[in-house]
């Protein structure tokens with residue numbers, strides 16, 4: 386929407402457009418100063434200097450306001466805690482009602498209006514393969530080998546991951562990571578993808594979720610240009626595809642997936658896959674695909690034991706300390722957390738984030754009491770862990786559409802509204818990050834998710850009947 390709006394504004398005439406831009410630039414600096422001043426008063430000096438002071442603001446080519454955070458961690462914090470407030474103050478002060486996007490330094494701006502399309506092959510000019518922007522965008526720097534803790538629950542997977550990075554030719558192909566939610570499959574895949582580009586013999590890696598693969602393929606078919614799609618996914622040395630269960634049972638995509646993997650393996654390129662279930666248990670229709678997947682190395686990842694949970698917690702605290710130097714978590718509190726959070730690493734991280742918000746962010750010590758309160762607050766989500774998949778299915782059934790519609794690029798109202806509701810619920814009911822949620826909705830950008838969440842919040846606040854749909858779905862999903 387912002388891109389369309391901006392074009393309208395700038396289309397008046399070149400001179401007027403230049404004048405508008407100059408005026409806009411002055412306004413932006415003044416408005417940003419006012420926004421910061423308000424935030425300082427509302428948040429207090431400590432939080433302001435820790436989280437807000439380093440933000441920069443600029444205007445995108447298309448006329449949207451871009452707030453630049455120095456890191457992805459800071460960007461997520463801003464979105465989770467003050468994003469809505471910044472937008473509200475900005476809207477109040479900016480008579481032009483420009484849209485505002487929060488990005489991390491170095492992160493690409495969204496390419497389309499609100500929805501960032503999966504790079505459509507036909508939109509990519511000859512020499513610029515789809516894989517190039519996707520690789521940098523998609524790899525999460527926090528998910529490295531250095532930050533991956535190894536124990537009995539994941540030692541086979543970790544060893545396999547390291548071995549394929551250092552091997553000259555694939556020792557096992559495909560490598561298939563499987564295990565429950567949040568046990569580290571994505572972390573390991575990102576670690577592999579980023580490690581292969583940094584060795585003395587850098588190779589090209591492409592990480593995609595299965596939704597992205599599906600969506601890229603469907604877009605290519607519609608554009609009658611599957612060649613560029615094929616060249617992109619087959620033109621890498623490492624192809625990593627997450628959430629493979631999403632492809633199972635979709636005949637055309639299974640077929641393309643099979644041909645892609647077979648072609649890569651035949652050329653001695655490494656294929657890495659991940660799913661909740663081992664390959665033999667996936668509902669794959671095509672026997673050739675099943676046989677190909679079971680013919681590689683299947684590596685289980687399971688829930689970490691106490692010792693591994695403690696190591697993961699220590700690692701997450703060390704990472705958080707880079708952003709919150711005052712964070713100090715005593716040994717007894719660490720022991721307590723690692724013993725209490727038995728569900729998995731993702732929940733461990735969720736509780737830690739919650740603890741940080743209640744303590745270090747406010748300049749308070751991490752007491753056992755703060756930790757107990759954080760645990761109490763999260764008890765609902767601990768009772769029933771929801772997945773984005775489950776949310777998409779429930780929303781699709783509720784609104785009488787399909788999950789494929791929800792993840793598609795269709796922009797008709799009958800599909801857009803359920804999609805926004807599903808994104809909103811994914812943000813509220815799961816601990817997934819915004820970029821992660823975006824990826825699971827057909828490879829969209831995090832700013833699309835923010836737009837959807839804000840839209841639904843605004844509708845609920847204005848008394849729109851969508852609030853009843855959201856309530857009903859929330860009750861149903863929480864069981």
Ligand SMILES: Nc1ncnc2c1ncn2[C@@H]1O[C@H](COP(=O)(O)OP(=O)(O)OP(=O)(O)O)[C@@H](O)[C@H]1O
Nearest residue numbers: 532533534565566567568569570571572697730731
């Ligand atoms: N062994 C580990 N060491 C450090 N962090 C870990 C480890 N295992 C999991 N984590 C952390 O737990 C969180 C969830 O991990 P990840 O997203 O990789 O899970 P997943 O298995 O891909 O889950 P899903 O199937 O739901 O996508 C991440 O923050 C990740 O860094």
